[in-house]
Amino acid sequence: xxxxxxxxxxxxxxxxxxxxxxxxxxxxxxxxxxxxxxxxxxxxxxxxxxxxxxxxxxxxxxxxxxxxxxxxxxxxxxxxxxxxxxxxxxxxxxxxxxxxxxxxxxxxxxxxxxxxxxxxxxxxxxxxxxxxxxxxxxxxxxxxxxxxxxxxxxxxxxxxxxxxxxxxxxxxxxxxxxxxxxxxxxxxxxxxxxxxxxxxxxxxxxxxxxxxxxxxxxxxxxxxxxxxxxxxxxxxxxxxxxxxxxxxxxxxxxxxxxxxxxxxxxxxxxxxxxxxxxxxxxxxxxxxxxxxxxxxxxxxxxxxxxxxxxxxxxxxxxxxxxxxxxxxxxxxxxxxxxxxxxxxxxxxxx
Amino acid sequence: xxxxxxxxxxxxxxxxxxxxxxxxxxxxxxxxxxxxxxxxxxxxxxxxxxxxxxxxxxxxxxxxxxxxxxxxxxxxxxxxxxxxxxxxxxxxxxxxxxxxxxxxxxxxxxxxxxxxxxxxxxxxxxxxxxxxxx
Amino acid sequence: xxxxxxxxxxxxxxxxxxxxxxxxxxxxxxxxxxxxxxxxxxxxxxxxxxxxxxxxxxxxxxxxxxxxxxxxxxxxxxxxxxxxxxxxxxxxxxxxxxxxxxxxxxxxxxxxxxxxxxxxxxxxxxxxxxxxxxxxxxxxxxxxxxxxxxxxxxxxxxxxxxxxxxxxxxxxxxxxxxxxxxxxxxxxxxxxxxxxxxxxxxxxxxxxxxxxxxxxxxxxxxxxxxxxxxxxxxxxxxxxxxxxxxxxxxxxxxxxxxxxxxxxxxxxxxxxxxxxxxxxxxxxxxxxxxxxxxxxxxxxxxxxxxxxxxxxxxxxxxxxxxxxxxxxxxxxxxxxxxxxxxxxxxxxxxxxxxxxxxxxxxxxxxxxxxxxxxxxxxxxxxxxxxxxx
Numbered sequence: 001x002x003x004x005x006x007x008x009x010x011x012x013x014x015x016x017x018x019x020x021x022x023x024x025x026x027x028x029x030x031x032x033x034x035x036x037x038x039x040x041x042x043x044x045x046x047x048x049x050x051x052x053x054x055x056x057x058x059x060x061x062x063x064x065x066x067x068x069x070x071x072x073x074x075x076x077x078x079x080x081x082x083x084x085x086x087x088x089x090x091x092x093x094x095x096x097x098x099x100x101x102x103x104x105x106x107x108x109x110x111x112x113x114x115x116x117x118x119x120x121x122x123x124x125x126x127x128x129x130x131x132x133x134x135x136x137x138x139x140x141x142x143x144x145x146x147x148x149x150x151x152x153x154x155x156x157x158x159x160x161x162x163x164x165x166x167x168x169x170x171x172x173x174x175x176x177x178x179x180x181x182x183x184x185x186x187x188x189x190x191x192x193x194x195x196x197x198x199x200x201x202x203x204x205x206x207x208x209x210x211x212x213x214x215x216x217x218x219x220x221x222x223x224x225x226x227x228x229x230x231x232x233x234x235x236x237x238x239x240x241x242x243x244x245x246x247x248x249x250x251x252x253x254x255x256x257x258x259x260x261x262x263x264x265x266x267x268x269x270x271x272x273x274x275x276x277x278x279x280x281x282x283x284x285x286x287x288x289x290x291x292x293x294x295x296x297x298x299x300x301x302x303x304x305x306x307x308x309x310x311x312x313x314x315x316x317x318x319x320x321x322x323x324x325x326x327x328x329x330x331x332x333x334x335x336x337x338x339x340x341x342x343x344x345x346x347x348x349x350x
Numbered sequence: 351x352x353x354x355x356x357x358x359x360x361x362x363x364x365x366x367x368x369x370x371x372x373x374x375x376x377x378x379x380x381x382x383x384x385x386x387x388x389x390x391x392x393x394x395x396x397x398x399x400x401x402x403x404x405x406x407x408x409x410x411x412x413x414x415x416x417x418x419x420x421x422x423x424x425x426x427x428x429x430x431x432x433x434x435x436x437x438x439x440x441x442x443x444x445x446x447x448x449x450x451x452x453x454x455x456x457x458x459x460x461x462x463x464x465x466x467x468x469x470x471x472x473x474x475x476x477x478x479x480x481x482x483x484x
Numbered sequence: 485x486x487x488x489x490x491x492x493x494x495x496x497x498x499x500x501x502x503x504x505x506x507x508x509x510x511x512x513x514x515x516x517x518x519x520x521x522x523x524x525x526x527x528x529x530x531x532x533x534x535x536x537x538x539x540x541x542x543x544x545x546x547x548x549x550x551x552x553x554x555x556x557x558x559x560x561x562x563x564x565x566x567x568x569x570x571x572x573x574x575x576x577x578x579x580x581x582x583x584x585x586x587x588x589x590x591x592x593x594x595x596x597x598x599x600x601x602x603x604x605x606x607x608x609x610x611x612x613x614x615x616x617x618x619x620x621x622x623x624x625x626x627x628x629x630x631x632x633x634x635x636x637x638x639x640x641x642x643x644x645x646x647x648x649x650x651x652x653x654x655x656x657x658x659x660x661x662x663x664x665x666x667x668x669x670x671x672x673x674x675x676x677x678x679x680x681x682x683x684x685x686x687x688x689x690x691x692x693x694x695x696x697x698x699x700x701x702x703x704x705x706x707x708x709x710x711x712x713x714x715x716x717x718x719x720x721x722x723x724x725x726x727x728x729x730x731x732x733x734x735x736x737x738x739x740x741x742x743x744x745x746x747x748x749x750x751x752x753x754x755x756x757x758x759x760x761x762x763x764x765x766x767x768x769x770x771x772x773x774x775x776x777x778x779x780x781x782x783x784x785x786x787x788x789x790x791x792x793x794x795x796x797x798x799x800x801x802x803x804x805x806x807x808x809x810x811x812x813x814x815x816x817x818x819x820x821x822x823x824x825x826x827x828x829x830x831x832x833x834x835x836x837x838x839x840x841x842x843x844x845x846x847x848x849x850x851x852x853x854x855x856x857x858x859x860x861x862x863x864x865x866x867x868x869x870x871x872x873x
Contacts, residue, residue, distance in 0.1 A: 014446045046445060047423040048463040052476060056462040085474055094476060098365045098462050330484075332448075341423055348422055360620065381621050410642070410740070412634035413687040414626070418614065419607055421626050429631040429686075431735055439735040441627045441635075454642050465625065477625065 003129045004170035004307070005163055006069070007316070009061025010279035010324045011054055012159035012266050015044040016331040017339050019154045025336045026149045033154055038240020042157035042267025044334060045143045047342050049158065051081045052091050054272070055141040056098040058162040061321035062137070063099050066164065074101040074164075075133025078123055080116025080140045080271045081160075082189070082196075084109050095139065105133075113187060114236055115297025116140060117161070117271040122177055122303060124165035135166040142270035147195035148345065155239055157267030161275035171313040172282060172291070175306040176222060180215035187298035198298075204242070207300050212236065212246050215302035216294050223306050227251035231289040234260030234277040236296035238268045252292075259284050260293075266328065276324065278307075283323045285309040353468060357475050364477035367460060369438065371400035378402070380438045404460040405483055406434035411444065411452050420466035428452050432480055443479040451482075459483040485586045487709035488722040490870065492521025493832040498700035498820030499669040506542050506600035507554045513701035513825070514555050514596050521705040522715050523592070528705075530590035531557055531564040534577030534597035535824035540612050542600050551596060570616035571772055573597065574827025575857025575866035578704070579725040582868075585706045597828030598701035609697050616860040618733035630694060632734050632861055633773040634686035640741050641688065646778055648688050650793025652679035654774035655692045655818075657801050658811050662818025664803075664845040669698055669820030676797075679774070693774040698820035702829035712873075720838040723852070724756035724869040734861040743776075743862030746783035750856070753867040754785075757852070761785030764808050764869070765850040766837045768830035770858035771815045780856050781810065784867070803845050812837060812845040827857035831868060838872035 018041045023030020034040055045054070063071060077096040084091045092107035110116040110123075117140015124136025141160025146152030186207035189196035199207075212235060220226060227233070233252045235243040240263050247257045260277035262269075269276055274295040281291055286309065293305040340346055362368035362382075369380030373396040374389045380402045386393030409431040417425035421443075428444040430452070444458060458480040467474045494516025496509045504512075510533075518525060531552055539545045551557075552564035567577040574597030584590040601609055610630075614623035617632055640646040656676055662668040674692065682690035712719040728748035734740055754760055761784060769784065771777030781792035781801070786808050800806030813819045813833035816826055834853035836842045850872060857866045 046463075048445060048465070048479065050464055050474075052474075053462050053464060060462075094365075097361060098476075100366065332446075344423065346423075363621075410635035410639040412631045412638055412689075413684070414628055414631045414634075415683070415687075416610065416628065416630055416685045418611055418623075418626065418628060424626075426684075427626065429625075429627045429635070431635055431740070439737075441622050441625060441632070441733070441735045443626045454638070479625075 001129060001167045002170055002173050003125050003165065003167050004173040006135065006166040006168065006170055007062045007066040007164040008161060008279050008282055009058045009065065009321055010161040010276050010327065011057040011061065012043050012276070012328050013045045013049050013054070014332055015046060015342065016041040016333050017044055017336070018333065021336055022154055030154065036241070037155060038244065038264050039155050039267055040264050042155060043159055043269070044339055044342055045158040047344065050085045050143055051079065051083050051141045051160070052085055052094045054143065054158060054160040055079050055091060055095045055139045055162065058141065058160045059095055059099045059137060059139060062162040062164050064320045065317050067317070067320070069135065069164065071099050071101045072104065073134045074137055075105050076124055076127050076136040077101055077105060077107040078110050078120035078138050080110040080112065080120045080138070081142050082111055082113055082116065082270055083143045083145065101137070112301065113298035114238070114270045114273060115295040115301060115303055117275045118295040118303040121163055121165060125174060125177060128165055128167055135164055138163045138165060140271035140275035142272050144268065144270040145195050150195070152196070152198070155268040157269050159266055159269035159276050160272035161279045163275065169312050170310055171316045172307050172309045175308055176219065177303060177305045178215065178218055178222060179301055179303045180211050180218060181301035182211070184300035186300055203298070207298060208238070208242055208296055209246055211300050211302040212294050212296050213249060215304040216250050219304040219306055227256070229290060230256065230292040232260055232281045233257050233292040234274055234281060235294050237261055237263035237273050237277065240264040280324045283318070283325065285313060287311045287313055354473055357473065365462060367402040367404060367440070367478055369400045369402050370397050372396060373398055378436065378438055380440060402438045402440070403434040403436040406432045406458060408444070408452065408454055408456040408458060409433045409439065410454060413449055430458070430480060432458055445479050446481045457483040486588060488582050488585045488706055489709040489712035489719045490704050490722060490831065490835045491707050491712050491715045491719045492517040492523065492705035493703070493835045494520055495667055495702040495829055495832045496700050497667045498698045498822055500602050501699040502602065504699065506538060506544065506598060507550055509600065509699060509701040510551050510596060510598040511554050513598065513703040514594055517594065517703035517705050523705065525556055526560065527592040528557060528562055528594050530581070530584055530593040531562055532577045532581040532593065532595050533564065533566045534574035534827055535566055536568055536570060536573045536599060537612050538600070542603055569864040570859030571770065571823050572827055572857045572859030572864045572866055573824040574702070574829070575855070575868070576727060576827070576864065578828055578831050578868060579727055579866050581706055582722050582725045585708060591707060591711070593706045594703065595706060595828060596701060596703045597825040599822035599824040600699050601697050601822060602699050606697065622733055628686060630686040630689060630773070633775050634689045636740050636779070637688055637775040640775065643741065645741060645790040646793035649676060649680070650797045651774050651778055652676055652693065653793070653797040654771055654777040655679045657796050658771060658815035658817035660802055661812045661845055662814025665814045665819060668814040668818050669696055670814070670818045689773060689775065695772045695816035695821035698822040700820055700822035700825045700829070702825045702832050704828060704831050704835065718839050719873060720835050721871040721873055722868065723871045724753035725866065726752035726756060727864070727866045728752065730863050732860065732863050741779065742789070743779055743783050743858065743865060745862050745865035746780055746856060746858065746867070749865045749867040750784045753869050757869040759852060759869070764852050764854045766809045766812060766834065766847045766853040768811055768813060768815070768833050768855045770856055771811060771817050772821060774817070776858065777815065784854065784856060803847055809847045812842060812847060827866065830855035830857060834870045838870055
């Protein structure tokens with residue numbers, strides 16, 4: 001049975017803030033910082049947006065593109081995020097209700113820092129492949145938090161993408177997936193704490209780079225491929241710098257990662273990052289295109305995917321929902337005051 | 351806590367604009383009605399579920415400056431009466447819109463947004479709002 | 485059915501009555517009306533009280549009992565009934581009382597209307613007002629009461645049936661009269677510019693398009709017309725009390741720039757009284773927002789659609805300036821709008837006009853006067869017509 005992507009949808013909030021505006025408040029050369037991180041602006045959710053609403057918008061776009069799929073045939077909904085609005089009470093049930101997939105289905109929220117979305121894809125692949133469900137929905141979405149003044153404030157943004165995983169009318173076949181996982185505390189947020197902490201430069205070599213390159217090399221070995229065998233590659237992108245460097249280390253060219261690299265324009269969408277990058281690739285993909293995907297979640301692990309776009313994409317009603325380029329067009333730039341208001345940083349009276 | 355059941359039972363309407371239709375006279379009702387005010391007795395037992403179209407046009411609007419507490423962070427914000435493509439009038443907020451570009455006749459579509467929350471620890475209420483439909 | 489007369493009227497000052505409680509203002513208005521009717525109190529055999537939301541404003545339910553008790557009526561065990569119909573609570577209470585006397589069930593009835601609003605903060609008060617529209621599908625969606633009225637105004641302007649200036653001028657008219665009414669909350673005439681430049685509440689409506697938050701009470705005493713002379717020489721006849729309903733939510737209407745309930749209640753009232761709109765010389769209409777006042781003038785048949793705003797802007801609704809003087813009390817905007825009291829206060833003003841006791845705002849030779857009280861978004865409307873004797 002060929003298991004893969006039957007449909008997808010992606011959403012990014014409309015508001016943006018630039019690093020120079022954040023730097024202006026903290027006496028930091030924000031522009032220089034943005035340049036170093038390769039983040040030129042980041043998305044900001046409206047006060048009425050959260051992971052539920054972002055995941056729902058992405059999932060509705062996903063369903064709009066496959067009007068022939070009965071949502072009642074969806075047997076599983078998984079939402080991966082590190083900013084679920086509830087600590088206890090699933091995001092996934094709300095999204096499932098909003099796309100009318102309830103009630104004969106299973107659902108759960110996932111958390112694995114920035115890779116919970118791809119973990120959901122893997123879970124759905126297992127359920128579909130084993131015949132337990134006809135379709136599974138995996139969503140990666142975040143409205144990530146960076147402490148005011150912290151380096152993360154320049155990157156932590158919002159967005160998400162949803163994937164319908166199935167075995168019928170697959171537009172992109174997932175040839176293989178595998179993971180590389182260790183216990184590496186490079187970034188974390190304790191229960192009840194509003195902001196995550198991180199190990200500074202420790203997040204680089206022993207964390208991001210080791211896990212991504214290990215998973216990627218395992219995939220190359222398993223598939224007997226090299227970077228040259230893929231048209232596109234998508235890597236986790238906490239900033240623009242890391243994925244660019246890891247791609248080069250693995251032998252990918254800047255052209256191969258161009259469509260999959262959105263962080264320079266929208267910031268780090270955490271669990272949404274790889275799902276969004278892959279969505280942008282699929283927006284441009286043609287039959288036969290092979291896509292290499294490797295996510296990364298702090299804590300730490302990487303999920304790698306080897307994907308081939310099928311002829312079915314020619315029948316796929318991609319235009320039933322806006323392409324990601326259109327979703328990201330016409331942003332509204334906000335100042336730090338508005339940003340503070342939107343992010344709920346202003347203390348209001350009860 | 352007391353609002354949980356009340357909010358829960360309206361989920362179909364609030365998330366998905368689920369209304370009803372009188373099969374006797376064809377009238378569409380949103381919010382859902384179990385009793386057709388036109389057919390009255392003749393409509394009993396003939397009310398079925400109807401999904402209101404999520405696209406429509408602004409029929410009238412206002413920019414609200416004097417906001418209820420739950421919308422303090424959004425003010426000023428736009429409210430609109432939206433006539434959906436299937437002719438239903440829905441009153442709701444219009445978000446992600448430039449205040450000086452809102453106009454009667456503007457095409458809009460429904461999205462799911464956070465409407466309010468019962469404090470920092472209570473339940474979050476989600477429901478439809480509209481955004482410009484380009 | 486018996487004809488009914490108003491034999492006594494009483495009203496408190498409207499405004500922010502910080503040192504007065506709900507029970508204090510309620511009793512003050514009632515006592516004034518009883519005194520005006522030359523009653524000892526023992527004659528009263530029924531009480532009707534219009535009150536919208538004491539339960540939320542002052543956390544006191546069961547205000548019918550409270551009023552009966554503090555007015556001394558509980559000693560005679562006089563039946564007391566509280567009536568709620570949003571902003572029209574007072575208007576509906578008056579109608580219930582007229583029906584009680586007309587039917588013969590009661591002979592002397594005290595009608596009260598009262599609201600104590602200022603014990604709460606403005607945001608909480610607005611939330612209560614919002615709940616007079618559809619709490620679930622309008623207010624709950626962030627669509628405020630002011631926002632709903634603003635959308636009516638926006639639509640009128642779009643349709644070309646009123647300009648922003650015409651709508652705003654309703655407040656100028658109300659303040660012009662409020663300056664002449666010693667019991668009004670605002671006793672200061674204003675210019676059109678003041679309304680247009682007032683801070684936005686819900687565009688296009690600003691602060692001066694909206695009735696204020698007020699405390700106050702009003703009361704009238706009713707008896708059969710044939711008995712009126714037993715008590716006083718100064719009484720008026722109730723020629724009609726009509727009421728009509730409409731959908732709770734504005735979005736359920738075919739047309740949002742007219743209140744069907746006002747049109748229906750007016751038709752019924754004119755029929756009951758055997759007159760037409762052209763016979764009315766003085767009217768109190770429900771201008772909780774300026775735009776609602778403009779609509780009322782059209783729905784009541786005083787002006788054709790698209791012409792009321794012009795008349796108000798040109799000052800033709802002021803005392804002595806046109807065929808019908810509108811809101812000579814100052815209306816909800818200037819006299820004040822203690823919600824439950826408003827509908828009864830309108831009756832008081834019309835009775836004063838028809839008795840010739842309206843002092844500086846007196847309409848000369850007024851024969852018929854009309855009061856229109858509207859609840860929520862015109863979801864409950866009463867139209868009452870009084871006749872000078």
